[in-house]
Amino acid sequence: SQQGEEDPQALSIQEGENATMNCSYKTSINNLQWYRQNSGRGLVHLILIRSNEREKHSGRLRVTLDTSKKSSSLLITASRAADTASYFCARYGNNRLAFGKGNQVVVIP
């Protein structure tokens, strides 16, 4: 499959803790993107990491990419209740953006 696939897990953490989720894929990529979806609403683009990058930061988000292991991780530091959402990795393959299975993150105030 060309589709990125997160470890299918639901994560429940306390506010202020860090949340880490992973994404694996099976074929080569040009970049990997992460999106957030709040409670059945539209997806919001969070960050794009290119295949020649190993780490990228955006605010409280840190994304790593290991092309040798075909995996990526998304770290949210100092989580807030507003971070409660589903997080999807996505990659382009076959002229389309294919989403992984998603991780549900619940941040408890």
Added chain:
Amino acid sequence: DTEVTQTPKHLVMGMTNKKSLKCEQHMGHRAMYWYKQKAKKPPELMFVYSYEKLSINESVPSRFSPECPNSSLLNLHLHALQPEDSALYLCASSQGAGISYTDTQYFGPGTRLTVL
């Protein structure tokens, strides 16, 4: 304006009804998309329009009929749907017309469709 709007937010229809979903963006994006998303699943691509022309149809049943009247608007016409078509329908747009791998997609809030 970095917003993609979708109407209606919720739609309930019978299997014999004809309805339409609408999507609009004013970011000058050249590609627009329809996705279907079931609960606790990732979005599934249905259609892609590039420069107002249908470029990808993911073997979607003919009871779903897309239309792109102009570069800012995207419609999805619904007819004779089945209960299993109940889902969240998401519209998205991106700057690139060629579905460049560097493009990010901007999503609307979705239309929650229930087919009775």
